[in-house]
Amino acid sequence: MSAKTAKAEIHPMEDLLRMDRIPHIWCPTCGIGTTVSCFISALEQIDTPLDDVCVVSGIGCAGRVAGYIKLDSFHTTHGRPIPFATGLKLANPKLKVVVISGDGDLIAIGGNHFIHAARRNMDITVICINNFNYAMTGGQVAPTTPETAKTSTSPYGCYEHPFNIPYLADACGAVYVARWTALHIRRQTKAMVEALNKPGFSVVEVITPCPTLYARRNKLGDGLSLMKFYHENAEIRHGADTRDVGIAFQEKIICGKFVDRDRPSYLECLDRRHSMVLGDKYVKYGERCEDDGD
Amino acid sequence: MAKATKKVRLKKANPKGVLTGAHYLDGDHACCEGALAAGCRFVAGYPITPSTEVVERFSSRIPLVGGMFIQMEDEIASSIAIQGAVWAGKKAMTVTSGPGISLMMEHVGLAVMLETPCVFVNVQRGGPSTGLPTLPGQADMMQARWGSHGDYEIIAISPNSPQECFDLMIDAFNLSEQFRVPVFFMMDECVGHMTEKVIIPEADEIEIYPRRYTTKPPGEYLPYEPDEDLVPSMVKAGDGYHFHITGLTHDEQGYPVMSADCQEKLVHRLLDKINKNADKIYQNIEWELEGAEVMVLSYGISSRVSLRGMAMAREKGVKTGMFRPVVVWPFPEKRLKELAKKVKAVVVVEMNYGQIYYEVDRLVGSTTKVVLLPHGGGTVHDPKVICDAIVEAAK
Numbered sequence: 001m002s003a004k005t006a007k008a009e010i011h012p013m014e015d016l017l018r019m020d021r022i023p024h025i026w027c028p029t030c031g032i033g034t035t036v037s038c039f040i041s042a043l044e045q046i047d048t049p050l051d052d053v054c055v056v057s058g059i060g061c062a063g064r065v066a067g068y069i070k071l072d073s074f075h076t077t078h079g080r081p082i083p084f085a086t087g088l089k090l091a092n093p094k095l096k097v098v099v100i101s102g103d104g105d106l107i108a109i110g111g112n113h114f115i116h117a118a119r120r121n122m123d124i125t126v127i128c129i130n131n132f133n134y135a136m137t138g139g140q141v142a143p144t145t146p147e148t149a150k151t152s153t154s155p156y157g158c159y160e161h162p163f164n165i166p167y168l169a170d171a172c173g174a175v176y177v178a179r180w181t182a183l184h185i186r187r188q189t190k191a192m193v194e195a196l197n198k199p200g201f202s203v204v205e206v207i208t209p210c211p212t213l214y215a216r217r218n219k220l221g222d223g224l225s226l227m228k229f230y231h232e233n234a235e236i237r238h239g240a241d242t243r244d245v246g247i248a249f250q251e252k253i254i255c256g257k258f259v260d261r262d263r264p265s266y267l268e269c270l271d272r273r274h275s276m277v278l279g280d281k282y283v284k285y286g287e288r289c290e291d292d293g294d
Numbered sequence: 295m296a297k298a299t300k301k302v303r304l305k306k307a308n309p310k311g312v313l314t315g316a317h318y319l320d321g322d323h324a325c326c327e328g329a330l331a332a333g334c335r336f337v338a339g340y341p342i343t344p345s346t347e348v349v350e351r352f353s354s355r356i357p358l359v360g361g362m363f364i365q366m367e368d369e370i371a372s373s374i375a376i377q378g379a380v381w382a383g384k385k386a387m388t389v390t391s392g393p394g395i396s397l398m399m400e401h402v403g404l405a406v407m408l409e410t411p412c413v414f415v416n417v418q419r420g421g422p423s424t425g426l427p428t429l430p431g432q433a434d435m436m437q438a439r440w441g442s443h444g445d446y447e448i449i450a451i452s453p454n455s456p457q458e459c460f461d462l463m464i465d466a467f468n469l470s471e472q473f474r475v476p477v478f479f480m481m482d483e484c485v486g487h488m489t490e491k492v493i494i495p496e497a498d499e500i501e502i503y504p505r506r507y508t509t510k511p512p513g514e515y516l517p518y519e520p521d522e523d524l525v526p527s528m529v530k531a532g533d534g535y536h537f538h539i540t541g542l543t544h545d546e547q548g549y550p551v552m553s554a555d556c557q558e559k560l561v562h563r564l565l566d567k568i569n570k571n572a573d574k575i576y577q578n579i580e581w582e583l584e585g586a587e588v589m590v591l592s593y594g595i596s597s598r599v600s601l602r603g604m605a606m607a608r609e610k611g612v613k614t615g616m617f618r619p620v621v622v623w624p625f626p627e628k629r630l631k632e633l634a635k636k637v638k639a640v641v642v643v644e645m646n647y648g649q650i651y652y653e654v655d656r657l658v659g660s661t662t663k664v665v666l667l668p669h670g671g672g673t674v675h676d677p678k679v680i681c682d683a684i685v686e687a688a689k
Binding site for chain 1: 310336338357358359360361362364366367368370371372374375376377378379380381382383384386400401404530531532533534535536537538539540541542549550
């Protein structure tokens, strides 16, 4: 390749990445970048105009995703992207609101918001990047850390029971729940497309390698070794009972689409109730959203 | 009403939200009507005494006006859901009392950092902790100012009647829009639950400060490039700007920059945009100060109780007048200094152990006698005690 052609080469996702912020902060062979690529591929496959797509993140490694995607993007506080997203969506229902954040952010400090958004069937998509630890702060134990795994605050091995995220989401009322690993590029992307197209609360959990902290402390090798591990240990089981998809240390990772059902969303329920009780007096939330702000 | 900068044209209230007429309302209900008249169309809240009536009324009124109420899972969620709503184009508030405000502090900081215009209503009760849920307090005044971490300035307004709960809510929203800052509406249980006549004017008599939307096209717009008054212009989600905002220290583009220089520039502007514009924010009431020997400084419900104590002191021959900061933060430093020179003593009457007294003493204590008349909350001051303090201070 000549120098001239090399110079003209552009990143195929440049339109949707903040190239002025690249290089990103993620470690080599971290799985978050892969998830971002899959998400951008998914955006190219959905019907929603991209101007209407909002990305909301919390805090942590995965919390930085919002900062690299060239859409209306919000880097909020730790654990709170879901209630911020709830405000965005309810204030302007035409927006397609996506939360991309980590397991600690969404399931520990943000766990209460996660379960209530699922219960309400709030019309947002949550992409939960699960690397089994708090990576940004140095690899501490998380509610997703498998039992016996070592982290900086479980130096003798984790002894807590971890959350099984698909089961949690399912039990709380999510209408779409899937899990894939960073290895499953095509399937992960497809799950994101399905989740984005699905009305209601949809969840895609992505298991990603954290080579710098989780893998190093547990002597799991480099990023490539982890991908090999996923290749050998990920088992696709669509429609699996979510009670059976918990993750044990270095054991099988059950992947697939576990939940895909229909349930009226928060806004549908609100509209139905208010229309029924108030009739013509009901002024729909969205009708004035263009001019209410000023 | 908030004063407009030169280029801003104030709008008139949307009549849909204005319940014009004479009403008999308590402060909580009047506060809700003030918010609706101001254009608030989004409330996220969590129930807490003695503020609950505000959201109860809002949840009943909003489906008839067009907007959204959501009862969130906690105060933390409420205080950030309103910010999502603001960035999607709504005017928004949350309503709570002390324990809830403690939980919301995280997002007071976020609102300061993102420069999200929004209103936090705090119907104060006795604290600390669960304290006195059904009884009044005024001990969240310093929390309103600096309860979240980091350096910042906010605006806090303290109404003392249901009528003011209506009128000043409009100012609260206008100021939040003008300066893109969270505004605290510091009611208390007495003001919230006191029922009085409230006159709601015609919509076209209510001036509304419009959101400071940018006129620049995408590509040219920088989310944190300040205007002349140090306040940046806004955009909202869905308008094609593809903007980014973060709670991290950020540059004018909204991108995180982890440097002391960027921190200095950003935080200094956040302080300056309030402090240097303070003359446009102050609202004080001066009453009977001409020739007064003793100046009572009080706010909220305590200012009304003080009026009775002052009347009793006057019967005893002490000339006394009142200085009431309606906007408590930023504190009216300059005016207080001018007035304090003319009196023998300043008596600070407040339902806490000296939160505003410390500010007054810091400002004028070296030249004028400053007396604190504290109260732990649970009920209001006995006017006789106020009278005695005034008489004593005059000696």
